Amino acid sequence: MRIGFIGAGAIAEALLVGLLANNEVKAEDVSFINRSNYDRLKYLRDKYHLPSIERQKEMLLHSDVVLLAVKPQIANEMLEEWGPKFTRNQQIISVIAGVTTKHIESFLQDDISVIRSMPNTSSTIGMSATAITAGTHATADDMNRAEKIFQGVGTVVSLEENLMDAVTGLSGSGPAYFYLMVEGLELAAQKVGLPREVSRQLILQTLIGASHMLMETGKKPEVLRQEITSEGGTTAAGLQVMEDYLFLEGLEKTIEAATKRSQEMGEIVCENKKYKIR
Numbered sequence: 231m232r233i234g235f236i237g238a239g240a241i242a243e244a245l246l247v248g249l250l251a252n253n254e255v256k257a258e259d260v261s262f263i264n265r266s267n268y269d270r271l272k273y274l275r276d277k278y279h280l281p282s283i284e285r286q287k288e289m290l291l292h293s294d295v296v297l298l299a300v301k302p303q304i305a306n307e308m309l310e311e312w313g314p315k316f317t318r319n320q321q322i323i324s325v326i327a328g329v330t331t332k333h334i335e336s337f338l339q340d341d342i343s344v345i346r347s348m349p350n351t352s353s354t355i356g357m358s359a360t361a362i363t364a365g366t367h368a369t370a371d372d373m374n375r376a377e378k379i380f381q382g383v384g385t386v387v388s389l390e391e392n393l394m395d396a397v398t399g400l401s402g403s404g405p406a407y408f409y410l411m412v413e414g415l416e417l418a419a420q421k422v423g424l425p426r427e428v429s430r431q432l433i434l435q436t437l438i439g440a441s442h443m444l445m446e447t448g449k450k451p452e453v454l455r456q457e458i459t460s461e462g463g464t465t466a467a468g469l470q471v472m473e474d475y476l477f478l479e480g481l482e483k484t485i486e487a488a489t490k491r492s493q494e495m496g497e498i499v500c501e502n503k504k505y506k507i508r
């Protein structure tokens with residue numbers, strides 16, 4: 231399989247690392263193009279032993295799979311340039327937040343297969359939670375191929391497109407919510423006297439342990455939480471403060487806001503409105 235990335239940023243590199251590590255693709259079959267950052271292309275070429283930058287440029291249009299990985303505000307400009315060049319024997323996979331398959335299809339000449347996806351940056355270590363959805367001309371075989379690509383970098387669910395904004399707000403942005411939580415716990419741990427290196431080790435193992443408990447015991451989170459919470463004990467004291475500070479309401483608002491932003495970004499791009507970064 232030859233795979234070409236339009237957009238050579240953070241998520242494109244994360245996907246490449248995962249795909250190479252899982253032997254889903256060979257370095258010699260990978261190409262990247264971007265807008266102007268030549269140093270970035272050189273970095274990728276040297277680090278992952280990719281073909282020369284000139285060769286990559288030629289290869290891109292002959293890729294079996296073309297991954298669209300530019301920022302939403304660039305999507306229309308990129309689609310105007312590249313859309314008419316794609317052909318029916320290619321498969322387009324977009325990771326662009328908010329942008330619909332219909333919108334991408336409107337730039338293509340043929341009944342080309344388009345799949346919209348939402349991975350996250352944990353692709354770098356093969357631990358992404360990815361959702362994919364089929365455009366008008368994507369066949370079951372195309373979906374299988376996309377599923378296989380993303381399985382190389384984590385787990386994959388296949389969903390109706392109307393759920394993709396919610397996925398973007400939940401698991402696309404999701405790692406950031408956990409990173410913020412780790413940052414907050416580290417600061418809090420310092421305040422109660424724990425050195426940073428020690429607290430980081432304890433927090434990370436607690437996070438890993440909790441996610442493995444959820445996956446391996448099959449118990450519901452509320453059951454596992456209750457198992458830790460002794461009456462009148464430390465956990466109850468901590469959880470009470472989380473409740474007082476409206477932790478759950480905060481999470482609800484967080485996911486709502488991120489989902490809404492994905493919808494808005496999609497509308498701005500798909501309806502060609504002026505893009506505003508807040």
Ligand SMILES: NC(=O)C1=CN([C@@H]2O[C@H](COP(=O)(O)OP(=O)(O)OC[C@H]3O[C@@H](n4cnc5c(N)ncnc54)[C@H](OP(=O)(O)O)[C@@H]3O)[C@@H](O)[C@H]2O)C=CC1
Nearest residue numbers: 237238239240241264265266267299300301302304326327
């Ligand atoms: N980061 C994340 O966690 C996730 C991001 N996404 C989505 O992935 C997409 C990319 O995000 P991210 O990797 O963070 O973005 P980055 O800003 O890191 O990278 C964007 C890339 O697109 C290139 N580019 C810009 N304009 C063009 C153009 N006209 N033609 C070709 N290439 C172009 C840029 O090149 P240059 O530097 O030369 O301008 C740059 O290499 C976004 O749409 C985002 O919604 C999806 C899932 C998770």
Ligand SMILES: O=C(O)[C@@H]1CCC=N1
Nearest residue numbers: 327350398402403404
């Ligand atoms: O913040 C963003 O818009 C992108 C989409 C999901 C993760 N990062």
